[in-house]
Amino acid sequence: MKIEFVLYASLTQFVSGSVAGKPITLEIPDKATVNHVLHMMAIPSDMALILLINGRSGTKEHELSEGDRLAIFPPIAGG
Template sequence: MTIDLILYASLPKFVPGSVAGIPITVQAPDQTTVGVVLSQAGIPDDMRLILLVNGLSATRDQELRENDRLAVFPTIAGG
């Protein structure tokens, strides 16, 4: 299946050539979890992240589906 992975803030540094907010197309077997996609992208397993799949809060254990949009942020805030 195809997943859109979008990295924000400081996270593009883990994927050379990637740019904040620009989707990276990822091919993955069916039932791949968020955590597996993140590991394959080189993002440390113990990093505190904000995860959104199609705009909804997600966990590393969540299974992805075809054409899901996985947006990943480090811990950020402002206001």
């Protein structure tokens, strides 16, 4: 299945050629989890990542569906 995948801030360093906020389409196995995608994209899964799936907060165990948008941020804050 296909999902939309987008990285922000310092995470772009892990995926060659990626640009913060510019989504790419990923082909992943059916029932793949966020963890699976992190592994596939060589993003360190031990970081306290902020995960948003279709704009909603998610976990690394979340099972993705066709057409989902997975956005990943490093630990950040402001205000």
